[in-house]
Amino acid sequence: MKPIPVNEPLLNGNEQKYLSECIETGWISADGLFVRQFETQFAASVDRQFAIAVSNGSAALEVAVAALRIGAGDEVILPTFTIISCAAAIVRAGAVPVVIDADPVTWNMDISQIEAKITSRTKAIMVVHIYGLPVDMHPILELADRYHLAVIEDAAEMHGQTYMQRPCGSFGDLSTFSFYANKHITTGEGGMIVTDDPDLAARCRSLRNLCFEPVRRFVHTELGWNLRMSNLHAAVGVAQLERLAEFVDRKRAIGRQYTELLAGIPGIELPLVKTNYAENIYWVYGIVLKDEVLFDAKVFSEKLAAANIRPILKPV
Numbered sequence: 001m002k003p004i005p006v007n008e009p010l011l012n013g014n015e016q017k018y019l020s021e022c023i024e025t026g027w028i029s030a031d032g033l034f035v036r037q038f039e040t041q042f043a044a045s046v047d048r049q050f051a052i053a054v055s056n057g058s059a060a061l062e063v064a065v066a067a068l069r070i071g072a073g074d075e076v077i078l079p080t081f082t083i084i085s086c087a088a089a090i091v092r093a094g095a096v097p098v099v100i101d102a103d104p105v106t107w108n109m110d111i112s113q114i115e116a117k118i119t120s121r122t123k124a125i126m127v128v129h130i131y132g133l134p135v136d137m138h139p140i141l142e143l144a145d146r147y148h149l150a151v152i153e154d155a156a157e158m159h160g161q162t163y164m165q166r167p168c169g170s171f172g173d174l175s176t177f178s179f180y181a182n183k184h185i186t187t188g189e190g191g192m193i194v195t196d197d198p199d200l201a202a203r204c205r206s207l208r209n210l211c212f213e214p215v216r217r218f219v220h221t222e223l224g225w226n227l228r229m230s231n232l233h234a235a236v237g238v239a240q241l242e243r244l245a246e247f248v249d250r251k252r253a254i255g256r257q258y259t260e261l262l263a264g265i266p267g268i269e270l271p272l273v274k275t276n277y278a279e280n281i282y283w284v285y286g287i288v289l290k291d292e293v294l295f296d297a298k299v300f301s302e303k304l305a306a307a308n309i310r311p312i313l314k315p316v
């Protein structure tokens, strides 16, 4: 039996054609036409004014934290259940990550626990949409407003997803995406920051590009990074974006099929098909083992691997 991977990128659209254009024109590094086009089209796809392409989704989070001037002494609220990139961006900035446990039903952060964790040092809430269902955003936006907190929305797993008909990635002061190969659309490696705030957009652009000054280029008043996206990566991104709706439909169909076939098996909980604000897009099709099951996630994953299914193990 052929191994079943978590995800296989489909690169049979315009990827090759656009990559050839990069080679033919010689424009393979940053700031090429595909980078501009990818930023413009991506921003429009999530109802945003500005998009800043970066080298990966972790970099997008680092730039977002730095752009908001989060630093020593500040606290940022985030979920326990997410990738290390979220906490790493906060810790590297010298700030303190304050974690919120996962809701057992949606697997997203339990929003009822947030308010109790807000202190005078809290600067931002880093919202991370997990696996395929968005976080219930309205209560969080209301809290952020009431306590004057910034919202960083990590929408890396939410390409093509909506919350109450509005695109994920349109909710944060800054929202971030990843185009790693296992996401719904990919550039191999890549990331994007989106915002409607022109000042934050300018700060992100500057931080991404070593904080070169617009006028006196080699006079630097702040430390940035080189986290630019190459034109080659953006060329793949433009081609992938053309097919996003198709990929989301396919992922939903695969998710529905798993749910049909696994329904009724005792001892396991399956992902929610939908909530009252979104329908699952199954970035990852997770399975939770109930306490009554006599083996743990590691053994379960070994059993799946023996059947040629290679899950990623996430102990809860």
Ligand SMILES: *Cc1c(COP(=O)(O)O)cnc(C)c1O
Pocket (backbone or CB within 6 Å): 056, 057, 058, 059, 082, 083, 085, 086, 128, 129, 154, 155, 156, 157, 177, 178, 179, 180, 189, 190, 191
């Ligand atoms: C994939 C992912 C990232 C990191 O993106 P990279 O491009 O791999 O650095 C960040 N946050 C979430 C929620 C992710 O799923």
